[in-house]
Amino acid sequence: MPQPWMTIERHIVESQRMYNPQATGELSKILMDIAFCCKVINKDTNKAGLADILGKANHENVQGEEQQKLDVWANELMKNVLSRSGLIAAMSSEEEEKAILVPSENTYGRYVISFDPLDGSSNIDANVSIGTIFAIHRRRLGQPAEGELLQPGRHLVAAGYVIYGSSSIFVYSTGHGVHGFTLHPAIGDFLLSHPDIRTPERAKIYSTNEGHSDAFPEGVKKYIQYVKTPNKKEKLPMSARYIGSMVADIHRNLLYGGVFMYPPTEKSPNGKLRLLYEASPLAFIVEQAGGYASNGEIPILDIKPESLHQRVPLYIGSTYDVKMLEDFIQGRRDL
Numbered sequence: 453m454p455q456p457w458m459t460i461e462r463h464i465v466e467s468q469r470m471y472n473p474q475a476t477g478e479l480s481k482i483l484m485d486i487a488f489c490c491k492v493i494n495k496d497t498n499k500a501g502l503a504d505i506l507g508k509a510n511h512e513n514v515q516g517e518e519q520q521k522l523d524v525w526a527n528e529l530m531k532n533v534l535s536r537s538g539l540i541a542a543m544s545s546e547e548e549e550k551a552i553l554v555p556s557e558n559t560y561g562r563y564v565i566s567f568d569p570l571d572g573s574s575n576i577d578a579n580v581s582i583g584t585i586f587a588i589h590r591r592r593l594g595q596p597a598e599g600e601l602l603q604p605g606r607h608l609v610a611a612g613y614v615i616y617g618s619s620s621i622f623v624y625s626t627g628h629g630v631h632g633f634t635l636h637p638a639i640g641d642f643l644l645s646h647p648d649i650r651t652p653e654r655a656k657i658y659s660t661n662e663g664h665s666d667a668f669p670e671g672v673k674k675y676i677q678y679v680k681t682p683n684k685k686e687k688l689p690m691s692a693r694y695i696g697s698m699v700a701d702i703h704r705n706l707l708y709g710g711v712f713m714y715p716p717t718e719k720s721p722n723g724k725l726r727l728l729y730e731a732s733p734l735a736f737i738v739e740q741a742g743g744y745a746s747n748g749e750i751p752i753l754d755i756k757p758e759s760l761h762q763r764v765p766l767y768i769g770s771t772y773d774v775k776m777l778e779d780f781i782q783g784r785r786d787l
């Protein structure tokens with residue numbers, strides 16, 4: 453049973469004390485700043501439709517500001533809050549073409565952060581769940597801050613996401629398991645609701661946009677055919693679930709057991725999803741929960757980023773199924 457009233461702030465501090473008693477508390481502070489940003493983003497995403505209606509009445513949003521697209525607004529908020537911490541040297545965002553360097557008067561931060569402030573935001577008008585994704589590295593390459601952003605996921609010190617849906621849940625890991633916190637709207641705190649999440653070894657669900665499947669690699673087509681073919685012993689067919697908002701698809705698969713696929717096609721030879729602030733942090737979370745994430749050949753976490761907005765094919769979820777998918781893709785397995 454989750455401890456009552458275990459707020460995310462308390463959990464971060466207690467985890468630091470337990471796993472890293474010598475820590476300065478800087479990483480904990482960054483995580484708390486992210487939690488603060490997500491509370492603010494939650495407030496506005498769940499009124500998006502309302503804000504729009506009110507905004508149309510007087511050409512301003514409910515805050516009296518010039519109406520901004522929510523993902524642009526969420527990006528400005530995260531940049532503003534995180535750059536004032538004095539703990540971060542550089543940031544990269546899905547909304548920013550270049551890295552944002554954060555010099556501060558007294559110190560240069562020991563951390564760099566990448567984030568997607570509002571992934572899936574095109575779904576807001578349909579009231580579909582969307583999310584914020586973040587990835588935090590410590591500077592370790594002795595490079596200028598921007599270069600420190602291009603570290604593989606294996607070196608992440610913390611990562612996580614928030615899903616804004618029927619309830620808003622903050623899921624994070626600092627390398628000591630995966631923990632979920634549900635926002636209590638009346639209190640305004642994220643309370644521990646999913647301690648030590650472990651994803652099922654085998655998938656019950658497969659998630660992909662089958663509208664593109666004609667263009668998928670042969671091995672992916674064969675895997676999809678395999679999971680659709682009735683087989684009592686293998687508990688097949690799987691169920692197909694695809695929301696089109698990655699944080700929502702991956703969160704459901706994490707809890708129930710599933711495999712999410714965004715394969716490459718001729719038109720998009722590296723798929724659609726970004727390594728630095730989508731695939732890598734989600735791979736970190738899923739592997740911390742006992743799952744696995746691959747680009748079809750190697751673990752996502754072992755890929756050394758070459759550029760901020762680099763795309764990668766992504767196969768992520770229950771280990772048994774992602775490994776089988778790799779076997780189909782690499783021809784080690786056939787139907």
Ligand code: P6P
Binds near residue numbers: 571574698699
């Ligand atoms: P498609 C949302 O735009 C997003 O970046 C992810 O959240 C989602 O998984 C994917 O794109 C959906 O892409 O091509 O299936 O519409």
